[in-house]
Amino acid sequence: MSSRFKLFVMTTSTCLVAALLWGTVVGRSASPDETYRHLGVYTEVLSKIKSDYVEEPDMRNVTVGAVNGLLESLDPYSSFLNAEQYKQYQKDREAKKADIGAILSKKFGYLGVVDTIPESAAAKAGLNTGDFIETVGGVSTRDMPLAYAQMLLRGDPDSTIEISVMRLRRSEPQKMTLTRGVFKLPKVASKMLPEQIGYVQVESMESGKTKEVAAAIAALQQQGAKKLVLDLRNSASGVPEEGIALANLFLEKGLITYVQGQKTARQNFDADAAKTSFKAPLVVLTNRGTANGAEVAAAALLDNKRAEVVGERTYGDAAVRKAITMEDGSAVILSVAKYYSPSGKAIQDASVTPSVVVADAFEASPDSDEEAAPESPEIPKKSGEDLLLKKAVEVLTKGVVAANLDTKTAEKSDAARPALGPLNVPSP
Numbered sequence: 001m002s003s004r005f006k007l008f009v010m011t012t013s014t015c016l017v018a019a020l021l022w023g024t025v026v027g028r029s030a031s032p033d034e035t036y037r038h039l040g041v042y043t044e045v046l047s048k049i050k051s052d053y054v055e056e057p058d059m060r061n062v063t064v065g066a067v068n069g070l071l072e073s074l075d076p077y078s079s080f081l082n083a084e085q086y087k088q089y090q091k092d093r094e095a096k097k098a099d100i101g102a103i104l105s106k107k108f109g110y111l112g113v114v115d116t117i118p119e120s121a122a123a124k125a126g127l128n129t130g131d132f133i134e135t136v137g138g139v140s141t142r143d144m145p146l147a148y149a150q151m152l153l154r155g156d157p158d159s160t161i162e163i164s165v166m167r168l169r170r171s172e173p174q175k176m177t178l179t180r181g182v183f184k185l186p187k188v189a190s191k192m193l194p195e196q197i198g199y200v201q202v203e204s205m206e207s208g209k210t211k212e213v214a215a216a217i218a219a220l221q222q223q224g225a226k227k228l229v230l231d232l233r234n235s236a237s238g239v240p241e242e243g244i245a246l247a248n249l250f251l252e253k254g255l256i257t258y259v260q261g262q263k264t265a266r267q268n269f270d271a272d273a274a275k276t277s278f279k280a281p282l283v284v285l286t287n288r289g290t291a292n293g294a295e296v297a298a299a300a301l302l303d304n305k306r307a308e309v310v311g312e313r314t315y316g317d318a319a320v321r322k323a324i325t326m327e328d329g330s331a332v333i334l335s336v337a338k339y340y341s342p343s344g345k346a347i348q349d350a351s352v353t354p355s356v357v358v359a360d361a362f363e364a365s366p367d368s369d370e371e372a373a374p375e376s377p378e379i380p381k382k383s384g385e386d387l388l389l390k391k392a393v394e395v396l397t398k399g400v401v402a403a404n405l406d407t408k409t410a411e412k413s414d415a416a417r418p419a420l421g422p423l424n425v426p427s428p
Helices: 003-026 032-052 059-074 083-095 146-153 209-222 240-248 293-303 387-397
Strands: 079-081 102-107 110-116 132-136 160-166 174-179 189-193 197-201 227-231 255-261 264-270 282-286 308-311 319-325 331-340
Touching (some): 059 331, 083 146, 102 132, 146 160, 282 293, 308 387
Parallel strands (some): 197 227
Antiparallel strands (some): 110 132, 132 160, 255 264, 255 331, 319 331
């Protein structure tokens, strides 16, 4: 029997088990009788695999594959680590080892790139949102726990790791060797644009970043800024709490976000007028690399009609996660609570759809054989020009955004969300 067919059987089993146990894990209106019935089917499937499969299967691999499939059906960030892997995971985290500077999730069973840290090995190698890491050190990431993959990518400073990357519009994976390092997150950048418009770029949302933003805004106001563009593109690292603080710089009142889970009581985070530092017209820029705290801020400013959000639909990642240990020393890393937009949408599930949807500019490098991304229907593509920033300035100068909360936000719909295009993901 071919290995391809074996993988097909294993994958099918995984998907079946994930479907059967979905109600059991999530606990959505499943009665005890339904729970036991689902478990009975699962047990019967395992029995048939063991007795009728073409050859004696490795039941340990079957079970682990089923667990990983179940967790990935919940969200792209859940992971299962056996006892040995979990010990190593804790050790590596405490040691704060070097890495390649990529922010990751699971997509279609593989390791997906959310974003990269500027100047990191991953960024210099050209890894981008939407890329897939097929192998790490020669090991396939197919059905590999996210936490374990992150552990493999970490190591001693200046050590190297070989990966293969699957990309949009490339038929074959591309191999590359990256050097691990300890990379500093970028500082807030700011500048004045024409027509009294200030520009602030925030590429990470780690603790304390809001203070940098506030200082940058104060400096721009001294230079005469009467309007502001807040650029949150490719801001994926950091924590949701910092997004709350960032939103409060622009909101005097209203709900910023709330966090809630099955065992976590709802906690509201409301704007505090004493922390507001900018009340003039505002536009926020987002793209597919906007995640986590940056999404919390964008959702709050959009839903409170404080700003127009221009750009692409965000990635979708804002949750409280923790490792839950098992009796045998293994652990399940789960999202135990999610952050919600003021309108009640779970950011991790729904992302943030801009009020003005524009595809971010994509410029292929001169030595790249990749095709350019589809041109935006709103703005013709022009080489070397930041078209998304141009659109933000246009929105501000035409007076679309008002300084008060009576501004009417442009209507949004799922149909307006930009498509990411076909993916070259190998079939099982």
